[in-house]
Amino acid sequence: MPQVGFVIFPDFQVAALSAQAAFEFANLVAREPFYTLVLTSIPGGMVRSSLGFQVETQALATHPSFDTLMITGGNLPNDRLTAADLAVIRRHSAEARRTAGICTGAFVLAQAGLLRGRRATTHWLFGRQMQLRFPEVEVEEDRIFINEGPIWTSAGMTAGLDLAVAMVEKDLGAEVARSVARKLVMHHRRAGGQSQHSELLELAASSDRIQKALIYAKENLGQALTVERLAEVASLSPRQFSRAFRAETGQTPARAIEQLRLEAARILLEDSRHPLDVVARETGFLDPRRMRESFLRVYGQPPQVMRRAARERSAA
Structure with missing residues (x-):
């Protein structure tokens, strides 16, 4: 024992x-x-x-x-x-x-x-x-x-x-x-390579309805996450949802979804060997070009460079 x-x-x-x-x-x-x-x-x-x-x-x-x-x-x-x-x-x-x-x-x-x-x-x-x-x-x-x-x-x-x-x-x-x-009521088992800083935490929604929509988005990144769909999950009209979302998070729904997709894509790139097109599809970017554009705008580096750096750290 x-x-x-x-x-x-x-x-x-x-x-x-x-x-x-x-x-x-x-x-x-x-x-x-x-x-x-x-x-x-x-x-x-x-x-x-x-x-x-x-x-x-x-x-x-x-x-x-x-x-x-x-x-x-x-x-x-x-x-x-x-x-x-x-x-x-x-x-x-x-x-x-x-x-x-x-x-x-x-x-x-x-x-x-x-x-x-x-x-x-x-x-x-x-x-x-x-x-x-x-x-x-x-x-x-x-x-x-x-x-x-x-x-x-x-x-x-x-x-x-x-x-x-x-x-x-x-x-x-x-x-x-x-x-x-x-x-243990752990909503999501985190892998060791995951960042200590969660985008869900950074968005910091205060109401149950907006939190519910964010959690739904996190679990369904490969789907089309329109304002209409997220509003339906939150049991609000699209207009009410957009207004409440911006008031609670300081961001538009589209910007927040991009952040969640970027976080998920970065983790997949660093911890898996999936091709870029698979990573893009699984995280809702649809194709590698759009994913690359988001990575360059937010991280200042393309996905391939971030994956290579992660592998070099692991090899070292």
């Missing part, structure tokens, strides 16, 4: 522990206690969270090895670890099948030398800082999570859940992972 050890530090961020739910629900879906979860800190005992309450932990320094070691983060990178603390983390990582740094937990892995020569990510607020402090690490600031062999790192907050569900998929298969995501 694989033991998953979550390591916390003083002033830990509670959201980092939400990743535990993915393993808990995996046990429920599998109908057997596949994972055992253990909450630890280096010295053990009571550990205070950033919100002020305390939780009981087991001592990592004296605990047997784990199958999976999950290093959690806080609201700021942890700069209070001693050489002895880092040695404990290195020892447990060497004995574990895999080690993960959630959010600013990636800084702990970097301090322990576990990210040297590897790609890694962290919360976007601290990506630049991490790259400056650890030039031997290839920091990709705009990724949900990265899996580099036995080492995993994730962005902040909910990205830890995405990482944990991906681990469940590797252990128990895609169907179990999908069921876990449904139980």
